[in-house]
Amino acid sequence: MARVYLALGSNVGVGNKQFDKTIKRLREQLNNIIEAPRYRSKAVGFVDQPDFLNTVIEAETDLSPHELLAFTQLVEQSVGRIRRFHWGPREIDIDIILYDDQVINESDLVIPHPRFFERDFVLKPLVDLNPTLTDPISHLPVSKLYDKLPAKSRAIKD
Secondary structure (H helix, E strand, C coil): CEEEEEEEEECCCCHHHHHHHHHHHHCCCCEEEEECCCEEECCCCCCCCCCEEEEEEEEEECCCHHHHHHHHHHHHHHHCCCCCCCCCCCCCEEEEEEECCCCEECCCCEECCCCHHHCHHHHHHHHHHCCCCECCCCCCEHHHHHHHCCHHHCCECC
């Protein structure tokens, strides 16, 4: 089984309920799900929108990376995601952050997620789950990546 880390984000509807529905659906194909604490964060990219609720889950799966991508997109749709515009409001967003120590760079799938190391709302929950977890590209533990984030890149709200 592969160990995977998925980031969840929501700023439309009731985020906690969206997360609960999402995790329930993810259990259909993921095993031993562990959820990090949930954090409120400012929107990134398109900033004129409500704050996000974010977390990361760690899990195991027999799905291939592409099968996992297809499954997460199906889960997003079933939970009610409406694709409005890039970086726009989301009922639920599921990003594959890490899939074992694989590095994939294809037109439809990039693992590790190409911007995860720039986002405290992804790194902080990763650190909460496993501070020694290593980025397969930089070979740095997520705790070091989190510590290196500049203050201007911080989005988590106190």
